[in-house]
Each structure stands twice: as C-alpha cells, then as structure tokens.
Amino acid sequence: MKIAVCSDHAGFALKEEIKALLEKEGHELIDIGPFNEEPCDLSDYVYPASLAVAEGKADRGIFVDGVGYGSAMIANKIYGIYAAVCQDPFCAKLARSHSDTNVLCLGGKIIGSALALEIVEAWMTTDYLKDIEKYTNRVDKVKKIAEKHLKKLDEIQD
Numbered sequence: 001m002k003i004a005v006c007s008d009h010a011g012f013a014l015k016e017e018i019k020a021l022l023e024k025e026g027h028e029l030i031d032i033g034p035f036n037e038e039p040c041d042l043s044d045y046v047y048p049a050s051l052a053v054a055e056g057k058a059d060r061g062i063f064v065d066g067v068g069y070g071s072a073m074i075a076n077k078i079y080g081i082y083a084a085v086c087q088d089p090f091c092a093k094l095a096r097s098h099s100d101t102n103v104l105c106l107g108g109k110i111i112g113s114a115l116a117l118e119i120v121e122a123w124m125t126t127d128y129l130k131d132i133e134k135y136t137n138r139v140d141k142v143k144k145i146a147e148k149h150l151k152k153l154d155e156i157q158d
C-alpha cells in the first residue's frame with residue numbers, strides 16, 4: 001500500500017520507527033515530514049498528509065504526535081478522512097473492521113515503540129467488515145454527516 005506518514009517534533013522518533021517497519025513490509029511511503037525534531041506545529045504536516053489520503057495519492061495515513069488526539073482532530077476536518085487514535089491493538093483492529101478508518105493516529109509520548117508497532121501491524125492487516133450490515137450502516141451514517149457538513153475537495157477554492 002501507499003502510506004502517507006507525518007508527525008510533529010513529539011512524534012518524530014516514533015514516525016521513523018514506523019517508517020522502518022512499513023518499508024520492511026514493502027509498503028510505499030510518502031513522508032510529509034518533518035525531517036528533524038525541531039519544534040513545529042502539527043497542522044503544517046497533518047493537513048497536507050490528510051490531503052494526500054483524501055486525494056487518493058496515498059491509500060492510508062499514519063500520523064504521530066505527542067498523544068495522538070491532535071492529529072485526529074485536524075485530519076477529521078478533511079472530507080474523506082476517517083481518523084482514529086489507537087492506544088492498543090484491539091482498538092486498532094476495531095478501527096478497521098468496524099469503522100473502515102483510513103488514518104491511524106498515535107501518541108509517541110504515551111505508548112512505547114514496541115506497542116506502537118503492534119498497533120500499526122494490527123491496523124494495517126485488518127479488513128473492514130463490509131459484508132456485515134450493522135457496521136456498514138454505522139459507517140454510512142458517519143459518511144452522511146461528512147456529506148452534510150464538510151466541503152468536498154473540489155468545492156474548495158484557494
């Protein structure tokens with residue numbers, strides 16, 4: 001798969017470890033940055049990384065900040081992005097199988113890298129249960145909210 005990755009300074013070290021895992025597994029990475037641990041603002045990276053996923057340049061995204069919520073908060077403002085913060089592999093599996101998320105957000109300050117890599121593995125290898133109606137109904141309801149409240153990418157001028 002093509003995976004867009006990004007972080008801020010607080011997630012940089014974990015992003016590098018996740019990149020190594022994904023590359024070893026043969027995934028193609030689009031690293032939006034940053035490329036060092038200088039203090040920075042998360043939105044400068046999560047926004048373009050989210051666009052890469054929303055525009056189909058990447059199949060999915062994995063975004064890392066200090067605790068994860070910051071990335072999810074920004075990413076979920078973009079039409080077509082369904083981002084979840086996961087702190088354990090069980091949550092990561094459900095974020096895929098029940099909710100068809102296309103962005104995984106992690107907190108480099110709150111989980112160790114071994115656990116983070118397990119979470120990434122679980123999220124990357126779990127399929128959406130697209131034949132189970134209760135899940136598709138729930139996901140469709142979320143999509144309807146996005147249709148109503150978020151601007152589609154081709155409606156945005158600037």
Ligand SMILES: O=P(O)(O)OC[C@H]1O[C@@H](O)[C@H](O)[C@@H]1O
Pocket residue numbers: 008010011039042065066067068069070
């Ligand atoms: O290092 P500073 O800038 O204080 O905090 C950065 C982190 O704190 C939280 O808001 C976010 O998780 C962000 O990554």
